[in-house]
Amino acid sequence: MTTGKQLFTTLAADGTLTVEVATSEFPAPAGNQVLVRMEAAPINPSDLALLFGPADLENAQYSPGKVVAKMPEPFASAARARHGQRLPVGNEGAGTVVAAGEGEAAQALMGQRVACVPGNAFSEYAIAEAAMCLPLGDYTSEQGASSFVNPMTALGFAETARMEGQRAIVHSAAASNLGQMLVKICAEDGLELVNIVRKPEQAALLKSLGAQHVVDSSSDSFMADLRAAIEATGAFFGFDPIGGGTMVDSCFKAMEQVAAARMGEYSRYGSNQQKTMYIYGRLDLGPTILTPAYGFGWTLSGWLLTPFMAKAGMETIVRMRQRVLNGLTTTFASNYKRKVSLEEMLTKDAALDYRAMRTGEKYLVTP
Secondary structure, X not given: OEEEEEEEEEEOOOOEEEEEEEEEEEOOOOOOEEEEEEEEEEOOHHHXXXXXXXXXXXXXXXXXXXXXXXXXXXXXXXXXXXXXXXXXXXXXXXXXXXXXXXXXXXXXXXXXXXXXXXXXXXXXXXXXXXXXXXXXXXXXXXXXXXXXXXXXXXXXXXXXXXXXXXXXXXXXXXXXXXXXXXXXXXXXXXXXXXXXXXXXXXXXXXXXXXXXXXXXXXXXXXXHHHHHHHHHXXXXXXXXXXXXXXXXXXXXXXXXXXXXXXOOOOOOOOOOOOEEEEEOOOOEEEEEOOOOOOOOOEEEEEOOHHHHHHHHOHHHHHHHHHHHXXXXXXXXXXXXXXXXXXXXXXXXXXXXXXXXOOOOOOEEEOO
């Protein structure tokens, strides 16, 4: 049994959220499990949903290694299934294998630096399945910490597009780490990409990476620019991490306006062009607003990495992971604003900063 610090989040039935660093005992790995001494773990938006969600961090109580906050309604009641559960946090990270089960795959990783997806990466140690570990070779743990969620998601978008017969993609909030990876992936794979950003400096960043079609949603000409980019690329298929608000609606409107302009005659039902958008995140927790402005040839769905991987199959996953490893410091490189310890994660300044999920300001935890 190994002892170490670990971060937990607990939501009580009265809406009190407690996030704390505590001491845990980690069992000896069995079979094809390994015990990883965690050295680096990114704070991803998917982690924040469980860690804090929309809790009131501004008025929370902060003490060393602990935060107590109130979860507002309707979010507290909506999370009834987790009431009273003390949950670990941290989807992915990297570190060194310090113990291994008796399985051949686990034994082969003994002593190696690996990237892994344990689900409790905000911890000094974590148990991981050998099959879900990526040996990093000469790469550091910091270089390999974000080698799963963002790279595999960006590659998953390209794979999904090909599976659905698409050769062009619209991506909103495109200046993120993931968005920058997607720019490079699409260039390598010959896929057209329409990048939607929120600021002129984000547009400049993506253009410096070689992006051909960049549209700024803060511009007065946003809709005209979006229509022009869709017309040029044939992108009637997209991915949106914002979720709430009108971004999906804007994409559908622009797609339909391009398609309608190509029609030979008017139809009260809109164009026959199929338009598809996938929501893969909730940067905006408000309602998704859709308006009756694009006929009936549209589909809105959710996209998550785990169901995609189950559908894609092991052969595709192995190929994707090898591609990530080959491009870990180029196509799939991640940048971090700040490194924090487990205790520093739970200071007010840090929590408010990384919970804001601003583009290019990701935090790295060094347990």
